[in-house]
Amino acid sequence: MRPGGQPGYYPGFHTLEQAEFWDEATRKVVLERVRRHEGIRFFAPEEAVLMRAVCDRILPQDDRDQEHKIPVLEAIDARLFAGRIEGYRFADMPADGDAHRLGLIAITEIADFLFGKRFESATGLEQDRVLLTLHDARPPAGEAIWRQMPVDRYWLLLVNDVIGAYYAHPYAWDEIGFGGPAYPRGYMRLNDGDPEPWEVQERRYEFAAPSDSLSGIFTPIGRGNRGGER
Amino acid sequence: MSPQAPLLGEFGAPPPGHRLGSNQQLDMPMRRYRDSECVDYCIVGVGSAGGVLLQRLARGGFQVVGLEAGPFWDTERDWVSDEAGSHQLYWNELRITGGENPLALGANNSGRGVGGGSVHWAAFVPRFHPSDFRVHTLDGVGVDWPIAYADLKPYYELIEREMPASGPPHFPWGDPHGYPYGPHPLGGNGNILVTGCTRLGIPVCIGGPVAILAGSRGDRPHCIYRGFCIQGCKVGAKQSTLISHVPDALAHGAEVRDHCMAARIELGDDGRVTGVIFFDREGRERRQLAKAVIVCGYAIETPRLLLNSACPGFEHGLANSSGTLGRYLMAQAGNVVLGRFDELVRQYKAPPAHALTEEFYETDPARGFARGFAVQTVGPLPIAMARQFAVAKGAWGWGLRQVMMDSNHWGAIALLGEILPWEDNRVEIAEEKDRHGLPVAKVTFNLHENDKKLIEFGKRKVMEIMRAAGATEVVQEDRYAHLVGAARMGSDPRASVVDAFGRTHDIPNLFICDGSILPTQGSANPGLTIQALAARTADYLIREGAAVFSGGKHSMEAPPLRRDLSPPDTWGHGVPTMS
Numbered sequence: 159m160r161p162g163g164q165p166g167y168y169p170g171f172h173t174l175e176q177a178e179f180w181d182e183a184t185r186k187v188v189l190e191r192v193r194r195h196e197g198i199r200f201f202a203p204e205e206a207v208l209m210r211a212v213c214d215r216i217l218p219q220d221d222r223d224q225e226h227k228i229p230v231l232e233a234i235d236a237r238l239f240a241g242r243i244e245g246y247r248f249a250d251m252p253a254d255g256d257a258h259r260l261g262l263i264a265i266t267e268i269a270d271f272l273f274g275k276r277f278e279s280a281t282g283l284e285q286d287r288v289l290l291t292l293h294d295a296r297p298p299a300g301e302a303i304w305r306q307m308p309v310d311r312y313w314l315l316l317v318n319d320v321i322g323a324y325y326a327h328p329y330a331w332d333e334i335g336f337g338g339p340a341y342p343r344g345y346m347r348l349n350d351g352d353p354e355p356w357e358v359q360e361r362r363y364e365f366a367a368p369s370d371s372l373s374g375i376f377t378p379i380g381r382g383n384r385g386g387e388r
Numbered sequence: 389m390s391p392q393a394p395l396l397g398e399f400g401a402p403p404p405g406h407r408l409g410s411n412q413q414l415d416m417p418m419r420r421y422r423d424s425e426c427v428d429y430c431i432v433g434v435g436s437a438g439g440v441l442l443q444r445l446a447r448g449g450f451q452v453v454g455l456e457a458g459p460f461w462d463t464e465r466d467w468v469s470d471e472a473g474s475h476q477l478y479w480n481e482l483r484i485t486g487g488e489n490p491l492a493l494g495a496n497n498s499g500r501g502v503g504g505g506s507v508h509w510a511a512f513v514p515r516f517h518p519s520d521f522r523v524h525t526l527d528g529v530g531v532d533w534p535i536a537y538a539d540l541k542p543y544y545e546l547i548e549r550e551m552p553a554s555g556p557p558h559f560p561w562g563d564p565h566g567y568p569y570g571p572h573p574l575g576g577n578g579n580i581l582v583t584g585c586t587r588l589g590i591p592v593c594i595g596g597p598v599a600i601l602a603g604s605r606g607d608r609p610h611c612i613y614r615g616f617c618i619q620g621c622k623v624g625a626k627q628s629t630l631i632s633h634v635p636d637a638l639a640h641g642a643e644v645r646d647h648c649m650a651a652r653i654e655l656g657d658d659g660r661v662t663g664v665i666f667f668d669r670e671g672r673e674r675r676q677l678a679k680a681v682i683v684c685g686y687a688i689e690t691p692r693l694l695l696n697s698a699c700p701g702f703e704h705g706l707a708n709s710s711g712t713l714g715r716y717l718m719a720q721a722g723n724v725v726l727g728r729f730d731e732l733v734r735q736y737k738a739p740p741a742h743a744l745t746e747e748f749y750e751t752d753p754a755r756g757f758a759r760g761f762a763v764q765t766v767g768p769l770p771i772a773m774a775r776q777f778a779v780a781k782g783a784w785g786w787g788l789r790q791v792m793m794d795s796n797h798w799g800a801i802a803l804l805g806e807i808l809p810w811e812d813n814r815v816e817i818a819e820e821k822d823r824h825g826l827p828v829a830k831v832t833f834n835l836h837e838n839d840k841k842l843i844e845f846g847k848r849k850v851m852e853i854m855r856a857a858g859a860t861e862v863v864q865e866d867r868y869a870h871l872v873g874a875a876r877m878g879s880d881p882r883a884s885v886v887d888a889f890g891r892t893h894d895i896p897n898l899f900i901c902d903g904s905i906l907p908t909q910g911s912a913n914p915g916l917t918i919q920a921l922a923a924r925t926a927d928y929l930i931r932e933g934a935a936v937f938s939g940g941k942h943s944m945e946a947p948p949l950r951r952d953l954s955p956p957d958t959w960g961h962g963v964p965t966m967s
Binding site for chain 2: 216242249321326345346351360365368374
């Protein structure tokens, strides 16, 4: 991990500095995302505490200073509160909001089964052990929940929601070196990975996941007892 | 203040007026019909096909109203250069998806608003091959079309110029042809596809064919390579019927009634439809009377509307005496292959669609399955790419953070594989209802043996190309692209819903024209074919004239090609011509 400063290999790259070059509609949407934080309205207070702890392991932000943390829980809560969906629901899944609520119950049961603790008060490593059982589609507890929704679908709902909040944010674009909005200016250097004059060169360093985590290694997602192809 | 700033200050509000792209303004008043007026045609869904039909029929002198469930976009005010902020472009209302291989819907394949899917398509516009129209004869699979490639060819040529399409001067596959506008420059993913294919000796095509302007024309500017094609082209370089056909439709007296959700089509005592019941912007139920109705709602909403229009005489859905309505739904295999390169790629620049190969399109008996596939560039933005890594690498937590930090070293290309039409892949009506109280669609999708073999072979080939291009790590995610079928055309009324011109076999003044009428799909993106079929149906309806409304005997003769009905300056002059 990069000690302090902006995470990622593009130090000094800040897409928001380009906001004056963006069209007005885009600028409004992106700046609102950065500035405006609604309160939590979908999750109950105790659910919100747990969900925030889960989000913090699905995409950890320990390497971000307080000022540059990305409001992941807030974005997911806003989506569920507004009832915004992706245009479909799997036939074997409950509605998204219900699925998230059921998932939190299951996570609580798994943490209790494995460590006799609440997820929120478990160590980072313990929390990852709980989540890894979902990733692997082998949850050791929460049978009643998994009868209502397949664990692999819940895992992707959870991960996709966290991704949708995190990588929508300009701070994440800075981290990964994504140029961000580009209208009306456009791009001109299409080849050889060349940066635009306003982008920056990559400066790599050795990245290693913290030792209190299990998510730094890549293993295929489990399909549980549903089998089939991946 | 930022260290860099535009010389004249930040970009301000767009000029007043309804903007379509950065240069085009919609400044004519739109004709408004009363509900009580019986118009000639009511078109349900102003998308890829509906937009073309609206324009053609208005030019042909008919009174036409287009009902559109979504908004009539002002592209400067409503669209953004932002992935998450473009959610509204897709059909996001509830649908239930199931089967052994359930399809993702919404952003993946369903548009909403004037322009429909052509607003968020990547705009690849390959033609279908001549073989696509007779796969049952050639390969004993699927079904033959009631028309041949030769019937559609003049309309391919016409629409390619109306878009206009950019691409190579010589496109070697299928029926070889060229494109009116030159090819686009390569971005990172195109470079990978071209490099990989070339090293393997696979012919490959660069810079198109895409419905994205490589040079400015009229009030439409050329591409600026910003990579946000599927978030809606604010530039106006990528064709959507919103900017290419709808303005001309309005200029010729058509009405587009946006935020109007069709509920059902009404059938009169004489066995002919009388109009469309719809919910307007305020949620009021209204009725538009029409002498004929054309349903252009795409492969899910079209069968849904007809199934929801069941009535005495058509208890299982309007125009469904064959029982095939909702069946033979198809998606194409769209496996995305991601590859990691030592050097930087920065694949987010340039249009996602800009290079492809159709070298594996046709049946090769040695491969052990019928039909084939294409390999094409894609261009996932950060959210899409992270979600692909979550599946393709099983990434989450710190691993996901790490691979995304490294994402500028990754390129992406994809399979576009033909999946055959199967009876059990279908659209039905679910128990759940939408906010208007209309039952929502339930989609069931299962891969069959040929499909599975094709996908397995195809994805290995794409991964081989990725490795040949120099990728040191290659992963893939199973995906699907596009939706067609579910109200297929055919000559036999017992086995299809519409005839070769889109007329339902059961009801002489009810037509369907959109992706749902495709009997098979090849491994070409369907957008061009959908628009070409719409132009052909329009020529037919114009030639038939008042006979469509009177219930007399109708002809199955091909209509004359009406090049004079193109939007201004898109045929014969204003674009380069090739012949």
